Amino acid sequence: MTNADRKIGCLLGLAVGDALGAAVEFMSPGSFPPVTKYRGNGPHRLDPGEWTDDTSMALALADSILSVGWDLNDQAERYLKWYRNGEYSVNGRCFDIGNATRAALQRYERSADGSTSGDPSSYSSGNGSIMRLAPVPMVAAALLSKDVARLVELAAESSLPTHASEQCLSACRYFALVLAGLINGEDRDVVLASDWAPLETLRKLHPLHPEVEAVAEGSFRQLHPPQIEGSGYVVKSLEAALWAMHDAADFREAVLRAVNLGDDADTTGAVCGQLAGAYWGWSGTPDDLRDGLAQSDMLLDFAQRLSETSAENF
Template sequence: MDALERYRGCLLGLAVGDAVGTTLEFRPQGTFEPIDDMLGGGPFALQVGEWTDDTSMALCLAASLVECGTFDARDQMRRYLLWRDEGYMASNGMCFDIGGTVAAALHIFERTGNPFVGSLDPATAGNGSLMRLAPIPLFYANQPERAIEQAANSSRTTHGAATAVDACRYFAGLIIGALQGQTKEELLSPYYSPVSSSWEDRPLAPEIAAIAAGSFKTRNPPQIRGTGYVVNSLEAALWAFYSSATFRDGCLLAVNLGDDADTTGAIYGQLAGAFYGEKEIPRSWREKIALRDIMISLSQQLLSHASPV
């Protein structure tokens, strides 16, 4: 499989997971009939193929990396403000869904100009930085150590809590492994990293280390929960990836956990899309995705900035 197939799969997979999951967003686990298709609707009454803040923020991040040619935290935050205020990179031209931790960070950035204002409070360790992560490992695919470092920095703009930062570090490594063509068994082996001794030199937060050790292999719903807490959502996305053999089946496992279903789907979709490639995402889903042409263009530009993997 060529690199562009994986790059497009990663970005489109994020958007597809978000769009499939929005139907069940905020629905508690076990209180609804499971879905088996991309249906739209949900709390924001979206059209089929429209998606939420997860994909908007990922596209802001991707555009920043490509247009700046480097990691520029201030530019990233300015783009997040454009999304909030003007609907930049929104699926329907409006910002209709923004997390409280992100909103608080943007407010501080507006007042201070400091882009690294993500709260350090463990109580704010939501999944809002993990959900948008994909452009970082795509841009730095040929520099895995740098990718892991910049994944942390990309979180710190809005989510500074250790578990949120380390979820991004670990997940960036998984995406790079998928881009490199590692097997699922290798990716999900204990403490996987594309960089030797990553987690010995800079240990993961205990909650993330437990996931890296394979907690998702021995747990099932209702212990597996797709909530807004980054530890739960990372574990849920990896459980769905581990427990399935196709992009579609894993995506449906992820979103049918309910709660923060769109984000569980978006996190799953980044890794699964990079692993399976664009063509393994159901055509009927990817062809409906809003702003698909922008995602395809950004995928190509991100690849152009990275050496082929």
């Protein structure tokens, strides 16, 4: 497994988890037959293997990075094109958008300032910025051993156009750090340890929000459903994805654990899929999930180009 394979897995894993969870989004855990493969219909009447806003926004972020480097206004402009025109969507329509994201993009239309359009209020702490994060650690993974401060700065900045609460910024910093470690081939147990050296560096730079700190300390190891929830709240979403991933035997087990939590299943799947893809790589993703993913050639093209891009050039 190569570094590029793990980077590609991070973005494509996001889309796989998103597509697996799409059919059971908004459904209570235990109220549906367990997801074992791609399934059609669901709240958005998608075909099996089609994905939702998580992947669309990740593609918009990826396209911005590939086109202009690092520019929050450009990122926000591309999210706006998805919201208003359906660009980056699997079917040409924006059929699923979180309330915080919608409100933030409407603010951006008025202000034209992506650094201030996200709501900093704690009650606006949805998972909309961790669900799309993959492109950031993909291009910034090399900074883990050189410049942790810059790595986590990029992660937090990427949240600002839509989610500016301290919970969201803190979750993005921690999540990007973990993904960068996995992309660089570090062992899962090492990266998820509460005393991992880069995590200690992060704590000195930006003390984690207390709820995110509890996750980093290992809450996902001690809790089980229903305490683990596929919630839209950023902290619970991150915790659920780590719970699904931390001792799973393989990619499939991890993402299916995540989506079968129900509720915000597509996003729990997308967050877990980033972790699983960064750990097992695209080569470690089961063939049926690779082959059944909608528009996989387009997604793979984005992922391959991102894998050749470095944030050190920003």
